[in-house]
Amino acid sequence: MQALLRAYREHGLPFFEGVTLAPYTTLRVGGPARCLVTPKDYQQACLAVDLAFKVGVPVFFLGGGSNLLVRDGGMPGVVVDLKGLNQLRYLGKGLVEAEAGVSLGALLRFCHQKGLSGLEFLAGVPATVGGIVRMNAGAFGYEVKDLLQEVTVWHGGQVETLRAPDLKFVYRCWGGPSGALILKALFLFRPLPPEDIEERLRYFLGRRRDRQPVGEATAGCIFKNPEGIAAGFLLDKIGLKGFTHGRAHFSRKHANFIVTKKGAKAEDVLFLIDKAKEEVMRAFGIELREEVVVVGEA
Ligand SMILES: Cc1cc2nc3c(=O)[nH]c(=O)nc-3n(C[C@H](O)[C@H](O)[C@H](O)COP(=O)(O)OP(=O)(O)OC[C@H]3O[C@@H](n4cnc5c(N)ncnc54)[C@H](O)[C@@H]3O)c2cc1C
Structure with missing residues (x-):
């Protein structure tokens, strides 16, 4: 990693170390990125990933963070924030x-x-x-x-x-x-x-x-819809609307949305995800799969 950070400095690539990722996601939870690189344009983005590729450091691509659940331990490699590619x-x-x-x-x-x-x-x-x-x-x-x-x-x-x-x-x-x-x-x-x-x-x-719970901290639908049925319908049927753990809960408006409150941890959201999967399996024999992309270390 140190060699990569040196190369980023030499090439004038803007980057930050130890940046908390929670504000970069719409769920507003998650730990720090070891390195967050913020290329200003297309060429800088290619350079940032080329340099990481050459030294074998894993990269993760960050868009709007609207479908992301970053675990509380954060991301060990490089996170490339792509918002500078705005043409x-x-x-x-x-x-x-x-x-x-x-x-x-x-x-x-x-x-x-x-x-x-x-x-x-x-x-x-x-x-x-x-x-x-x-x-x-x-x-x-x-x-x-x-x-x-x-x-x-x-x-x-x-x-x-x-x-x-x-x-x-x-x-x-x-x-x-x-x-x-x-x-x-x-x-x-x-x-x-x-x-x-x-x-x-x-x-x-x-x-x-x-x-939908518009204007609240969510990642859209947490689970994909299983074949022929809405995940939200299944979650509603087993009574999870409004169910809370820590500072996170299933929306009362749409059960397939998890809403977080200030001070929530990724752990709170992960607990709700596991609970929903277990209960839907027990009640209907259906395996729910996450639509939200879960990344990072516990
Ligand atoms: C209020 C709300 C409503 C939503 N409604 C919908 C909906 O109606 N339909 C729907 O499908 N989704 C919905 N979502 C979920 C989300 O907006 C979508 O999945 C969206 O496509 C994610 O885009 P993003 O830029 O935020 O990606 P991110 O959340 O930043 O990333 C999502 C995934 O895409 C990858 N990625 C991002 N950019 C790149 C890139 N340039 N190159 C390679 N990989 C990349 C990331 O690495 C990650 O794996 C909603 C979310 C919210 C918060």
């Missing part, structure tokens, strides 16, 4: 190129102004472009993969552009190479008058507000 370009004919760190909000505003429709179903989700591609984010029957044309990645020391149809996207996961850094994505939107886009944005935001 957006309209290429014409409905095609928009967005770098990985562009926030979903910025992308939706850009598309709204240009009269480009397609991603409104994710309005209100505090994610980045890299995160929605990596997770194949979806809602209300739509998925990110349906709009994707290409993804440019850094993988094993090389940068390459992958065609979206060649990637085997599945429910809440892309099919790209494991360990790849998503650098930018090319989306194809359809033309729609801005006032109609605004109506769609309002419609989807309204549906979210009706069903």
Whole structure:
């Protein structure tokens, strides 16, 4: 690690040691990153991962932190915060190129102004472009993969552009190479008058507000939906709505959301996850799988 930090200094890469990751996640829990590197642009991001790759230090990619549960012991390697990769370009004919760190909000505003429709179903989700591609984010029957044309990645020391149809996207996961850094994505939107886009944005935001604990510290749905049934329905049936451990609880509005309060620990959330898995298995014989990405050391 010391050799890598020296190399980061020599190349002028901005980094911080021992940064608590809780404020970088929407669940607001989690321990420190040994090193948090904050590249300012695409070139610096490639350099940061190249240097780590050369010395064999593990890297983790951080987007909006909206689907992340970092354990209390934190992250031993390098965490690459991608929010500096924030360039957006309209290429014409409905095609928009967005770098990985562009926030979903910025992308939706850009598309709204240009009269480009397609991603409104994710309005209100505090994610980045890299995160929605990596997770194949979806809602209300739509998925990110349906709009994707290409993804440019850094993988094993090389940068390459992958065609979206060649990637085997599945429910809440892309099919790209494991360990790849998503650098930018090319989306194809359809033309729609801005006032109609605004109506769609309002419609989807309204549906979210009706069903989800908007404005609280959560990571969206904690579990994936098992085949043919909603995880939230199962959790509600066994009476977990409102169930609390420490400073975390299952939302009373939507049982598949865990909400944390100030002072919560990752341990509180992990306890609730284990409890839900055990009880759903006991009651229905169904194995729940986490949608939230759990990382770090206990
Ligand atoms: C209020 C709320 C509502 C939500 N609603 C939805 C919803 O409707 N549908 C849905 O699918 N999800 C939803 N989520 C979950 C979350 O927003 C999505 O999973 C989103 O795609 C995560 O994006 P992110 O940028 O925050 O990624 P992060 O949480 O930072 O990371 C998630 C994973 O993606 C990886 N990653 C991030 N960026 C990159 C990159 N550039 N290259 C490679 N890997 C990368 C990370 O390493 C990690 O494994 C919601 C979350 C919240 C808090």
